[in-house]
Amino acid sequence: MMDENVLLRVRALTKHFNINNSWFSKPLLLHAVDDMNFDLIRGQTLGVVGESGSGKSTLARLLLKLIPATSGEVTYRGQNILPLKERQSNFLRRDMQMIFQDPYASLDPRIRIGDSIAEPLWEHKLYRTKDEVLERVGTMLERVGLQREMVHRFPHEFSGGQHQRINIARALVMNPRLIICDEAVSSLDVSVQAQVLNLFNQLKEEFDLTYIFISHDLSVVKFVSDTIIVMYLGEMMEQAPAGELFTETAHPYTKALISAIPNPNPTVKKKRILLEGDIPGAVNLPSGCRFCSRCYMAQSDCESTHPELREISPDHWVRCHYSKAGIGRGD
Amino acid sequence: MGKYLIRRVVRGLLTVFVSISFTFFLLRLIPADPVSMMIDPKMSAETVAKMTAQFGLDKPLFIQYFIYLGQLLQGNFGVSFKNRDLVTSILLQKLPWTLILLSLSVSLALLVGIPVGIKAAKKRNGIFDRSINIVTMIGISIFIPFLSFSLLYLFGYLLRLLPTGGAYTPPPIKGLAFTVDVLRHAVLPTFTLFIGNCTSIILYTRNSMIEVQKEDYIRTAFAKGWDDRYVTRRHALKNAMIPTITATGIMISSLMGGAIMTETIYSWPGIGRQIFDSVAALDYPVLQGAFLFLSVTTVLINILTDLVLAWIDPRVKLGGVRI
Amino acid sequence: MADILRFENFRLDLQNDEGQRYNLLDDISFSLPDGKALGIVGESGCGKSITSLAVMRLLPAAARVVGGSVYLKGEDLLKKTEQEMYQIRGRDVAMVFQDPVTCLNPVLTIGFQIAEAIRRHNPEDSDAAIKDRTLALLNRVGIPNPEKRIKNYPHQFSGGMRQRTMIAMAIACSPGLLIADEATTALDVTIQAQVLDLMMRLKEGGSFMFITHNLGIVAEVCDEVTVMYAGQIVEAGAVEEVFLHPAHPYTKGLLLALPTLEFTGKKLYNIPGVVPTVQNFTTGCRYAPRCDYAKPVCSESKPVRCVLNDNHNVACYLYEEVRV
Numbered sequence A: 001m002m003d004e005n006v007l008l009r010v011r012a013l014t015k016h017f018n019i020n021n022s023w024f025s026k027p028l029l030l031h032a033v034d035d036m037n038f039d040l041i042r043g044q045t046l047g048v049v050g051e052s053g054s055g056k057s058t059l060a061r062l063l064l065k066l067i068p069a070t071s072g073e074v075t076y077r078g079q080n081i082l083p084l085k086e087r088q089s090n091f092l093r094r095d096m097q098m099i100f101q102d103p104y105a106s107l108d109p110r111i112r113i114g115d116s117i118a119e120p121l122w123e124h125k126l127y128r129t130k131d132e133v134l135e136r137v138g139t140m141l142e143r144v145g146l147q148r149e150m151v152h153r154f155p156h157e158f159s160g161g162q163h164q165r166i167n168i169a170r171a172l173v174m175n176p177r178l179i180i181c182d183e184a185v186s187s188l189d190v191s192v193q194a195q196v197l198n199l200f201n202q203l204k205e206e207f208d209l210t211y212i213f214i215s216h217d218l219s220v221v222k223f224v225s226d227t228i229i230v231m232y233l234g235e236m237m238e239q240a241p242a243g244e245l246f247t248e249t250a251h252p253y254t255k256a257l258i259s260a261i262p263n264p265n266p267t268v269k270k271k272r273i274l275l276e277g278d279i280p281g282a283v284n285l286p287s288g289c290r291f292c293s294r295c296y297m298a299q300s301d302c303e304s305t306h307p308e309l310r311e312i313s314p315d316h317w318v319r320c321h322y323s324k325a326g327i328g329r330g331d
Numbered sequence B: 001m002g003k004y005l006i007r008r009v010v011r012g013l014l015t016v017f018v019s020i021s022f023t024f025f026l027l028r029l030i031p032a033d034p035v036s037m038m039i040d041p042k043m044s045a046e047t048v049a050k051m052t053a054q055f056g057l058d059k060p061l062f063i064q065y066f067i068y069l070g071q072l073l074q075g076n077f078g079v080s081f082k083n084r085d086l087v088t089s090i091l092l093q094k095l096p097w098t099l100i101l102l103s104l105s106v107s108l109a110l111l112v113g114i115p116v117g118i119k120a121a122k123k124r125n126g127i128f129d130r131s132i133n134i135v136t137m138i139g140i141s142i143f144i145p146f147l148s149f150s151l152l153y154l155f156g157y158l159l160r161l162l163p164t165g166g167a168y169t170p171p172p173i174k175g176l177a178f179t180v181d182v183l184r185h186a187v188l189p190t191f192t193l194f195i196g197n198c199t200s201i202i203l204y205t206r207n208s209m210i211e212v213q214k215e216d217y218i219r220t221a222f223a224k225g226w227d228d229r230y231v232t233r234r235h236a237l238k239n240a241m242i243p244t245i246t247a248t249g250i251m252i253s254s255l256m257g258g259a260i261m262t263e264t265i266y267s268w269p270g271i272g273r274q275i276f277d278s279v280a281a282l283d284y285p286v287l288q289g290a291f292l293f294l295s296v297t298t299v300l301i302n303i304l305t306d307l308v309l310a311w312i313d314p315r316v317k318l319g320g321v322r323i
Numbered sequence C: 001m002a003d004i005l006r007f008e009n010f011r012l013d014l015q016n017d018e019g020q021r022y023n024l025l026d027d028i029s030f031s032l033p034d035g036k037a038l039g040i041v042g043e044s045g046c047g048k049s050i051t052s053l054a055v056m057r058l059l060p061a062a063a064r065v066v067g068g069s070v071y072l073k074g075e076d077l078l079k080k081t082e083q084e085m086y087q088i089r090g091r092d093v094a095m096v097f098q099d100p101v102t103c104l105n106p107v108l109t110i111g112f113q114i115a116e117a118i119r120r121h122n123p124e125d126s127d128a129a130i131k132d133r134t135l136a137l138l139n140r141v142g143i144p145n146p147e148k149r150i151k152n153y154p155h156q157f158s159g160g161m162r163q164r165t166m167i168a169m170a171i172a173c174s175p176g177l178l179i180a181d182e183a184t185t186a187l188d189v190t191i192q193a194q195v196l197d198l199m200m201r202l203k204e205g206g207s208f209m210f211i212t213h214n215l216g217i218v219a220e221v222c223d224e225v226t227v228m229y230a231g232q233i234v235e236a237g238a239v240e241e242v243f244l245h246p247a248h249p250y251t252k253g254l255l256l257a258l259p260t261l262e263f264t265g266k267k268l269y270n271i272p273g274v275v276p277t278v279q280n281f282t283t284g285c286r287y288a289p290r291c292d293y294a295k296p297v298c299s300e301s302k303p304v305r306c307v308l309n310d311n312h313n314v315a316c317y318l319y320e321e322v323r324v
Helices: A056-063 A087-095 A113-123 A130-143 A148-152 A160-172 A190-207 A218-224 A242-247 A252-260 B002-027 B034-038 B045-054 B061-073 B087-122 B127-141 B144-158 B176-213 B216-223 B228-258 B260-265 B271-281 B284-312 C048-056 C082-088 C110-121 C127-140 C159-171 C189-202 C215-221 C239-244 C249-257 C296-300 C317-322
Strands: A006-018 A029-041 A045-049 A071-076 A096-099 A178-182 A210-215 A227-232 A235-241 A310-313 A316-318 C003-015 C021-033 C037-041 C063-072 C093-096 C177-181 C207-212 C224-229 C232-238 C305-309 C312-315
Touching: A006 A056, A029 A045, A029 A056, A029 A210, A029 A235, A045 A056, A045 A218, A056 A178, A056 A210, A087 A096, A096 A160, A113 A130, A113 A148, A113 A160, A130 A148, A130 A160, A160 A190, A190 A210, A190 A218, A190 C249, A210 A218, A218 A242, A227 A242, A227 A252, A235 A242, A235 A252, A252 C189, B002 B061, B002 B284, B034 B045, B087 B127, B087 B176, B087 B228, B087 B260, B087 B271, B087 B284, B127 B176, B144 B176, B144 B260, B176 B228, B176 B260, B216 B228, B216 C159, B228 B271, B228 B284, B260 B271, B271 B284, C003 C048, C003 C207, C021 C048, C021 C063, C021 C207, C021 C224, C021 C232, C037 C048, C037 C215, C048 C063, C048 C093, C048 C177, C048 C207, C093 C159, C110 C127, C110 C159, C127 C159, C159 C189, C177 C189, C189 C215, C207 C215, C215 C239, C224 C239, C224 C249, C232 C239, C232 C249, C305 C317
Parallel strands: A045 A210, A045 A227, A096 A178, A178 A210, C037 C207, C037 C224, C093 C177, C177 C207
Antiparallel strands: A006 A029, A006 A071, A227 A235, A235 A316, A310 A316, C003 C021, C003 C063, C224 C232, C232 C312, C305 C312
16 A cells, blocks of 8 residues: 655665675675665655764665665655666656765866756756756755856855755755755754755745755754654664654663753753763674663663564654653653 | 785786786787897798797797796796797896896985985975975986986096996906995996986875875874974874885886886896897797796785785785774 | 963964965953863854964964964963973873874874873883873773773774873873863764763863864853854853853854754744855954844944953943943
8 A cells, every 4th residue: 555645665674785805705794774664754854863883874875776775675656666777767866866964075176066056957858958957057046045146156166055055956956856965964054054954944845845864963853854763773773753752752772862962051951871882883783682782771681682663652663672652751 | 914915926926927928929919020030141941940940939829828838837937039048047147136226226215215205395395395396306307318328428438437337347356346346337327216216205205294294193292292303203204104115115116127228228237138138139038037027026016015014004904804 | 260271362364375364363362260161162264273272382384373372371372482382282281182083193002192192291200100001091081991902003993982092192191271172073972972971070170171163062061151253252251141141143143043952943043144264254343244233333343342240241332331
């Protein structure tokens, strides 16, 4: 049964990298992403939050087919897009776009921004004449808060925030249905970040967009997202509607993440949860819960038995043996 | 480590094999007949045919190739077309001379080049740096034969200070006097090679020192209160040497047989000179032997360079997996 | 209480390769009382990092000091010779830098790099004594298995551990003032929490200057805060004062632009315009081009510091009535 509102259906998406590249040794697997399951609802923003090694960036690249998946299914418009060959995936490139973290690295410094933005239009032959293309690019620039005349400028003439706006224009010019933002505001100053975040929300309404917003910054993710997924070492640890993740936090890792965020209100003196040790690498993982080495609630069976995702309340999923909803309150 | 070495050696053998095969076929593509270099116009066609057969040159190309490979495996490197000597003995005779030039010029290049490069980097765009810049520009662009002939002319002819050619003035005598004589003869060719090598070293060292000096860990070292000399010596040098070591390895490989022009102009009896003569004589076996020798030495030097780099830079894990 | 650090009218220019000079730091004056923690907060290009580097006299090549003084324990650091600074760095003031990946020498062991921090100001100590102190430091900063770890190289450490190493090197000689320049910015959030916690524990008794763009960190870790914009100090005071009753339009805007966990709105406050680069600084108050309350006088000359109360002052013409 296909739900009209579900834009992407992801099931058991997995990616393992073999980091042992010699012919003579056994493959050494890096479990970048394991068993991702979620539905992306049209018109909503899905926030994906995690630290280094969580697999969130790999997830983005898997969805866009920039890297091949090891196993799993991603259903878009009724078909599984993962096995499609590059030639057959053209429509995907129009419908799904990505905005990357480093605004400076994403634009070719030797090409005028107008041409950078217009490139996909020529590639996919969406318009026929140069004037039409120019018109479209100019409109896009205005939509993102820049001026039409800037078409002829080079990237180095713009600031970081403006770069990101140009990247957004480039993503939008194809009229996509989905935009994946991978740490898109992480390298921006606070005041610029606010502008770009507001722009994201505004454009979502205007263009009927769906976003996947990836970041390590929970406060930012909370602001933009309708649903949030928390990832750790390649696995989904918790998924919940945005508000509920904070009021009814279930997974101990999520709780630690929330508690680690510094609060600009100096009167709020909270007791912070400090996790032990470093984030382990995603190789030679334990057979049980991947978080148990740092978990402050770990019990004896956490190390041996791998927890599965369970739905503890409507649309709220947790991968933990001992979580209960409400550990976010009065602890 | 052992596994790594075995893998490198195997790859090296593969490289050598490809190289000698390539050489073999490439030589025979030269549109000239080696036998024609050895015959007298007065010889009869019969004699010519016999000579051709003697060198196995009448057989089809691929048969010649397999015969060659077979001989190699038995340690037989062939016999020179020109004077019927064993290729091995010819090369072994020339090798020490090349090694003399090589070791002298490379050591001098390092001894002079590294400190100069460091000093130029420290006071970047200062007077010293800018003059060194000019000197290195000249050093790189200078045409070796021009330099060699000018030096020969100046020192050998006009001033009569240094000999004009060869490695020693015959007949070869024994003892200290011989060493002195050889050294006298070596001055000009060593200097010619030194110019090119030293320039390279200076450039590599200067550029990598400049890069290293900008690094954050240099600032950290200063933040501890250390002075400039200590920080350069203890922190900057080791990192800055990495490209220089790679460059030196390449330099040595190429000098093994590549100083052809220099050796020929100074009549220095090294491998480069031998290659030059053998090309003129279309002496395939000697050429094949020389190139085999060169591939082997290049492979060995590459492996050695990698080992040295791994010793200096702990991030380099030889052939292993870093997680 | 004496001030351990005091900047007085410090002015600094940046000179690029073509010889063009731009003024970056305009009349920076602030002080840090002994035993307190001061946060210097601002966005990119505001000059906060260079201000901290000025204390160490490790300014980048493009920087040119134009005037003013930087007093450490009453002595003007700008007048010291390089030789004297070699004594001061590491012993009286130490710094933890931002990027632990590039700030450690990749070809030297962790043990060596910590030991040399100790040895610099304790040249008579024996090797054994220095090794003991190194191990003790590693323990103190929470690195497990110190005996094994001193033989490791930086690439074998994680980001959090490298930053702990940087902290160990900085506190090796117990400096009176510890400066941290964006020391947790490159770290993961949970690791950042650990490192911040460590620094707070280690700061007991000493003075601390924390440079960051993260207002939350300053609110949690610091006693006082100085807000910088485009090379000028716009507001300064006790953290409670400045964060709960921000006076300067920029500070207010900054706090409102933050998506905090408590924020439930759909739109963040938008400070119009962009953060200027040093070539585009305006005369007078450099925030005026973006300020909702700007008056003509704002662009003519820089506002004088107005004292709002004991713990709070602001440089803005809006508060002229309460001028000092």
